Amino acid sequence: MSASAWGAAGLPACPISLRDYPRVTLAHGAGGRLSAELVERMFVATLGGESLRARHDGARVRVGGRGDVVITTDTYVVSPLRFPGGDIGTLAVYGTTNDLAMCGARPRALSLGLVLEEGLPMDTLWRQVLAIRAACELVGVEVVTGDTKVVERGKGDGMFVNTTGVGAPVDAPAPRPARVRPGDAIIVTGDLGRHGIAVLAAREQLMIETPIESDLATLVEPALALLEGGVDVRCLRDLTRGGLASALNELAASAGVRVELDEERVAVHPTVRGVCELLGFDPLYVANEGRFVAIVAPEHVDAALELLRRFPVTAEAVAVGRVLERGPAEVVGRSAYGTTRVVDMLSGAQLPRIC
């Protein structure tokens, strides 16, 4: 018997229209609507057990009789490998451990899977290994196992880094979309769009008067402080590909609610805003790597903000919106003038290879 499913009789039809999408496009990995459709229709529907269907950044799994562990994975393909405020190695550690924290778990171990392109300068690899070590020390997590593959020149792009994280749930109800309910408050922990603009500037060598650094940072401590501080945290989500707009749309869809966003309360650095206006980007959709959204019970907003403001990385946290009624998922943006718009999901994204 062949070990392969290929050519199996009565192969189920592809859940993505082969007429509309005969081939994978960059948009399928960009964190927008096409990404979400690919994940939902092909991966979750085909492979999904309960964990995958929970549509969170990671999964809670019972291992043996030993209680739950949380698992999350991310592959980093950011280009260039270095950008103001960070690099792929640091991103690979912070990004994955941030996801564990968003799932209510303290990071315990990381696996490291490298795909190197033949010809990558050895010194570049070495500097990224040092960056990974520095980031692990700061987060308090250890690389416990790894794998290295090398592909021929022109079959990769310098280096791709997969980190898979395993964490221990903290003693609090697991934050997840299913816990979101009407009336909940939506908190964002800082200004938006720095990572996307910093990577874009590095990639395109944009000349910017006041250079923007990525907001890349570890969010483990403030996120776990909320959970362990007794705040009724309904859900946490870090803002990466697709930015705040995509994160809120995903949460609205998973929870089956409408949400309202007071756009004037969302902070954006003047330089980020300027570059966005120049390029026709909307900062709500630009990637971040050091910001998260916390959806909390309305009566806990002040306590949550008070806790978050103790940490430099979340000192600028503000409540920017609220969960409205259950029903068709929608994100409504309200301007300073009271006008509203639907903040929809982009089909693709403004920037590929951002993380």
Next chain:
Amino acid sequence: MSASAWGAAGLPACPISLRDYPRVTLAHGAGGRLSAELVERMFVATLGGESLRARHDGARVRVGGRGDVVITTDTYVVSPLRFPGGDIGTLAVYGTTNDLAMCGARPRALSLGLVLEEGLPMDTLWRQVLAIRAACELVGVEVVTGDTKVVERGKGDGMFVNTTGVGAPVDAPAPRPARVRPGDAIIVTGDLGRHGIAVLAAREQLMIETPIESDLATLVEPALALLEGGVDVRCLRDLTRGGLASALNELAASAGVRVELDEERVAVHPTVRGVCELLGFDPLYVANEGRFVAIVAPEHVDAALELLRRFPVTAEAVAVGRVLERGPAEVVGRSAYGTTRVVDMLSGAQLPRIC
């Protein structure tokens, strides 16, 4: 403060000679001596805690107060994506769960990290997702979380698949190189070299009279049967990149022993042997994906073989050698005529992109 280690004052010198190896070569990922040096000197020495230094296929980690879990990771870059007897999706599930079994753990959960090249036929992706599902069902493991990235055409090669596995240790001493001691018997579970030759034949469209299928198979049940069957299993290692020769050299180095291999007891299919002779390959170095080596206490050899022969995939298991005295690591091959040779580590490998 930048989140990056780049440009840090007094950057430690690269542990790999930049004069000898200014750039990463295919050999650094081929599973031979250069791979081992990169892993040991750069990754283990820099990132390594205890788990990484244990030099096994996976790590045993305490998560919270919850007892141990085993974690292992592998990224699959095999080319072509399909080959006789398997495909990258099946390989990604069997390969990683086999590693968990080699660490004495029953697979519980997999993460799935995909790097897709823009332009990959959607139907190719779909068939691999089906292959992953079929393999997960056969092994009894679930994909619990995932991530998908898409890179521009020419920056990848169809699809790369990372699977990271989490497992629960079975109730037996953890098999590991440190338990290997002089007098132990070395068992190999079947004939060698099928996977490497099958992939090579598919890649080069070799015309072979009797086509060879990869030995790709799940090894979880026979491996755990040994551990749970009361056999004193010192160490287990599946034979992938670099074949039996590299696996024995790694084990000899980790355990600090000499080992002896009775070469005439190692089975090789006539077609595999023929292709190897034609191309100047040594079957001892050719990759397998459905074979493993079990090092067991000498008094348990017969029990081990008896157990293994109950499973079709390991029915041809034979004792092929023994662990000699402690001392400088070395693998000695003994021919049918009693002559001996040193079975050394290759610097690179005979075939790139094999797994």
